Amino acid sequence: MAKSSPKQPFFGFRGGWLTFWITVACATDMTLFGYDQGVFSGVVVTQDFLKLHNLVGPTKTNLLATVTAIYDIGCFFGAVIAFTIGERLGRKKAILLGTVIMSIGTVIKVSSYSLQQMIVGRIVLGIGNGINTATAPIWQTETAQAKWRGKLVILEMAMNIAGFCLVNWINYGLSFVAGSVAWRFPLAFQFVFIFVLFATVPWLPESPRWLIAHGRVEEATDILACIEDKPTASPVVTAQLHEIQYSVNYEREHTIKWKDILLRRNKDTADTKTLRRLLLGANTQLMQQFGGINIMSYYMPTVLINSVGLTESMARLLSACNAVSYLIFSSAAVLLVERWGRRGLMLLSTAGQLLSFLVITILLRYAVDDKKEVLGSASIAFFFFYFISFGVGMLGVPWLYPTEVNSLPMRTKGAALATGTNWITNFIVVEITPIGIQNLGWRFWIVWTVTNALFLPVIYFFYPETANRKLEDMDAYFRENPSVIVIKDKDATMAKRPEKYVLQDQEDMQREEGIGSEKVLSAFNWGIHLAASQSITSQTTNPHEKRQPRGLTRPYEGNPTERDDYLRKYIEREKPPAAMPQDMPPRGGYEPVQYKRNLPAKGFRPGILLLGMGAVMSYGWYKLIGGMREANELGREKMWARINLIPLLQAEEDRDQVRRYLADQKREKELLGDNAKVYNSDRFVRPTFAVTPPPTTN
Known part of the structure; x- marks a missing residue:
């Protein structure tokens, strides 16, 4: 068997x-x-x-x-x-x-x-x-x-x-x-x-992380092996297991209570500006909702019917067409999220929303007061442009920013606060929208023009950049007690990783003791991207001053000798690109290389090109909508003409029939009387069989 x-x-x-x-x-x-x-x-x-x-x-x-x-x-x-x-x-x-x-x-x-x-x-x-x-x-x-x-x-x-x-x-x-x-x-x-x-x-x-946090390490190891498609004894699986264990232990030991955050009782809270970082993350969700997105998402047909004056069928059709362009441009945001950074996309997106609401307000104001339907139709193009602007930046960044700006122990609480802010502000917007449209009319759009105008300086002056930065970089930035107005610090607003953090990483690697273990750790960190060396090292803001902790400050809790042994075995067995000493990166790592894209020296930037495409598409929709609306109006005119003309034609036909009937009656009466001797005149020959009248006598 x-x-x-x-x-x-x-x-x-x-x-x-x-x-x-x-x-x-x-x-x-x-x-x-x-x-x-x-x-x-x-x-x-x-x-x-x-x-x-x-x-x-x-x-x-x-x-x-x-x-x-x-x-x-x-x-x-x-x-x-x-x-x-x-x-x-x-x-x-x-x-x-x-x-x-x-x-x-x-x-x-x-x-x-x-x-x-x-x-x-x-x-x-x-x-x-x-x-x-x-x-x-x-x-x-x-x-x-x-x-x-x-x-x-x-x-x-x-x-x-x-x-x-x-x-x-x-x-x-x-x-x-x-x-x-x-x-x-x-x-x-x-x-x-x-x-x-x-x-x-x-x-x-x-989730392997959840299993490890609840003591089910063996089950988590099997799942990690399946996800990586490697044996359970593979160094890659073992390294990930140790990394997750270290992260879980660190979060447990550095958990901060909400009460301590609000009252600033915890020293770490004051050092790394935990409350400020929580508010920055949650406020991105507030700006997303009060930017006006769910006016459109929940009530787009209602807005087009009540504010623009479209029919129900046309309003639903335009909502569907708008969703297609929304999908296209929200997907295109991935091309800009690292190049322009989080601040850049939020500023670009909010500026587009401000322009959209401003033009919508002006067009609907004159469309209502001057009874010009063409202005209402023109506003539809800017409803489309609003969704394009929102999809480029404010759709995804408010969900991404809280996970980057908060420290590791506060990541879960930061996500909870941001999500709760999203739903509460979402409820407020959805609750007031129908009431505002009914009672304020075109003035309702002034509210959202003002909110977007207020958000622009908030983003510009108070939001530091998080793109292309490590979590340890953000901890180091807030530990330096930076000014609330970030525009004064170029390193806080640039999308590229600041040079000082790159130099700090190199200094940290050079300070590691033990040349042999340093080379092994550098090769391992360079080959499979394990952040062990960054987790256990220290750095200084000034190399000539005392060393200050940066990032994860607890030393590796396992046996360093055992760790070095399995790293060496991994190099000998798997033969990664950095297996040989001459192939390993130099101490401190390679200098960052700025690769140039194969683009013309002169021409449109991708962001400008993207906005241009959005404007062209919005204008195209405007022309298409105008043509469809004119066709519908012409069709309605023909329909009403037919509806009104049929009774008139029927009445005219009835009158003609009555005239013909009366003429026939008159003719019949004339024929029966034969007063004019039309049919009984002397021109006709008497028939031979007619009775001859008797002769007259003298």
Whole structure:
């Protein structure tokens, strides 16, 4: 009898394929998030939904706004749940719990026949979504290979916009359908994403970092080996295991309580400006929401109907077309995020939003007061340009910046504060938008013009750059007690890594004692990017002054001799590029090289070219929309002409028929009387058989 082979974990998937399926699950979660953000924009303009839930008329605007915005309150509580009990459940169980809650909320909404039922369904769905959106990105980054992490995070943001794009086209297609299916179907379509999550998450691996934090080291080692597609005894797997263990222990020993942060009781808090860094990260989410994005995401058709004067079908079509351009330009942001930096993209994006709202306000003001519909049509192009500007910068940077500006012990708390800020401000914006459009009209857009104008100097003067910097660089920067106004410091605003941090790294490496172990560590750090040397070394702000700790200051807790042994064995066995001493980098590392792109010496910069493409696309949409609107108006004129002309033609035909009838009656009467002897005259010969009258006598 043949011996059966042992059961393969994760259906035999390893390495890239295992990462692919984890990405499918996480990307599906973010797609569902984007779908949920856009689905209600089509529901709230469906007449069957409004009549069934008694939301018709201007007196119900406040209630309609609450029904829409209550979803964000559920998301806020879901995020709180994720950061409290989510750590005890694990990444997989937290996502499955959130998916179950979303399933319940979807069933309640799809079967809704009362306003109370719809409100409960929105809250329940929001709780599930809040848990999932707070957990899925963490699960993705903790299970992906280092070389893929950044790209996968960008992919998830793109999938979020893809879900938003998909639901806008579904809403447009269902605008031609009557009855409850026009709003029940898009709500029920969420089960497609829920099914994918239930079909993938249960059999995928748990986060190795979470397993190590809960003492399940052996299981974490097996999962790391599967992710890297290497044996469990591989030096790469062992090195990652030790790195995660060190990180977990460091976070436990340096955890800071919220009370200590607010009261500044902890020395580390004062040294590294923890409170300031938390506020900088959370404020990016506040600026994202008060920049006006969810006015458009939640109410785009409503805005186009009430503010611009479009029909429901045309408003849904333009919302769908806008989602396509939104997806394209948000994906293009990956080309600029490192080149222009976080500050540069936030400034560029906010300036574009300011310009969009300013022009929209002016055009709608004259369109309403002067009754010029062409100005309302022109404003549509700047609605498109707003989404392009937002997608280039303020879409992704507010999610990225809090993870970079906060220190390692405060990363989780910083993410929690930023996420909570996002949902609370999201609720405020969604709640006030319908009320503002109804009561203020075109003046409502002045509010968002002012907020974006205020955010520009805030970003310019107070936000330090985090691009191309290590976490230790940010700790060193804030430890130097920098000025609140960062524009005074060139190193704090440049997108390229400051030279002083590069020199500090070289000095740290030169101060390491033990030439042999230094070479091995340098080769290992250069070959497989283990940050051990940076974690255990020290640096000085001034080489001639006393040494100050920088970054992770605890020494390596294992046996250095054992560590050096397995590093040497790795070099001898695997033969990496730096295996031979003559092939190793020089002490202090190589000088940074600035590679030039193969671009013409003169020409447009990529950012200017991107904005130009956005302007051209916006103008193209404006011309297309104008032509479509003129065609629709001409079609409506022809339709009304036919409707009004048919009775006139029928009446004229009836009058002609009456005239012909009267003429026939008159003719018949004349024929019967034969007064003019027309048919009985002497011209006709008498028939021979006629009776001859008797002769007359004289």
